Amino acid sequence: MPELPEVETVRRGLADTIVGRRIDRVEVGRERTVRRTSKQALIDGLTGVSIMEVQRRGKYLLAPLDSGYWMMVHLRMSGRLLVAAAGTERPPHTHVALTFGPDELWFVDPRTFGEVVVYDPERAAEEMPELAKLGVDPVVDRFDRTVLARALAGTSRPVKTVLLDQHRIAGLGNIYTDEVLHRARVRFDRPASALRPVEITRLSKAIVEVLSAAIEAGGSTLVDTQYVDVAGRTGEFQHQHLVYGRQDEGCLTCEKAVIRRSTVGGRSTFYCPRCQR
DNA sequence: AAACAAACCTGTGCGC
DNA sequence: TGCGCACAGGTTTGTT
Known part of the structure; x- marks a missing residue:
């Protein structure tokens, strides 16, 4: 569900609410959410502790x-x-609850793929090995056509697959890769290493512009209203989607072709066959 | 290296 | 109404 703009929106919400405050109670209702360590490790690691800051790297929240x-x-x-x-009634699938005086922070996760863990930063290489493998974050890190060119280099895999590879670029998911490729007028299945310099320039600009606009809009909330921010508010960037979820509808860019749906790497992919080459 | 499928789970929407 | 199936914003793991 959440990609970089949604995670960033959540990060900002946490910064405005629970940062700097002490956790006085920790409840874990589902072991699977803390599977990397254990229920007791989370309770011991968070009880009586204050969250000093909330950072984001790709789709990871780090505090x-x-x-x-x-x-x-x-x-x-x-x-x-x-x-x-x-004291407010907790929604179904609330697997972790942290109490901060009069407020609570809930981790709610129906599909239970998500996780919460407390780790020792000195041992991050062993305890959180995926963090070190994350690629460039287009919002946190310097990101321009040179950086993108490096991220796309050396592979003939479809450009969409490469954009989704968190080891190369951290934060793009299925919605935003499609939106970015459309705005850059690049087809999803072009071999990454075959993009011309002018296309890489367009793509790098599209990545920054789409992510910025999406953050500005508070992320995208689809029809299932799965994604909401920490206050329960929906995002609004879905109204600016040009291709995602719009198969068989007219292209809003050229107003001539119809948006098509295809599959890459097992992911639904939406594109305009006329605008994107 | 790369392409694919499966796995991890639950919920929803659709055709019949 | 109910049933079965496809599909969902992510990531890892195993198999060709």
Whole structure:
């Protein structure tokens, strides 16, 4: 579900609510959510501790704690973080609840792919090996056509597959790759290494522009309203989607062709056969 | 290296 | 109404 703009929106919501505050109670209702360590490890790692800051890298939320440890949250497909008044009825699938005085932070996740973990930053290489493998984050890191060219180099895989590869670029998911490729007028199945310099330039600009606009809009909430921010508000960027989920509808860019749906790497892919070459 | 499928889960929407 | 199936924003793992 959540891609970079949604995770960034959640990050900002946490920064405005629970950062700097002490956790006085930790409840874990589902072991699977803390599978990397254990229920007791999460309780011990968070009780009585303050969250000093919330950072984001790709789709990972990383929060340094005043204990010297860090908390990592990944929402995967259906995870949500919600801040609400303590005592409010918790939604179904609330697997972790942190109490901060009068407020609570809930990790809600129907599909249970998401996870919450407290780890030792000194041992991040062993405990959180995927973090070191993350590629460039187009919002946090310097990102331009040179950086993108490097990320796309050396592979003839479809450009969409490469954009989705978190080891090369961290943060793009299925919605935003399609939106970015459309705005850059590049077909999803072009071999990454075959893009011309002018196309790489367009693509790098599209990545920054789409992600910025999507963050500005608070992310995308699809018809199932799965994604909401920490206050339960929906995003609004779905109204600016030009291709995602629009198969058989007219292209809003050329107003002539019809948006098509295809599959790449097992993921639904939406594109305009006329605009994207 | 790369392409694919399966796996992890639950919910929803659709055709019949 | 109910049933079965396809499909879903992510990532890892195993198989050709």
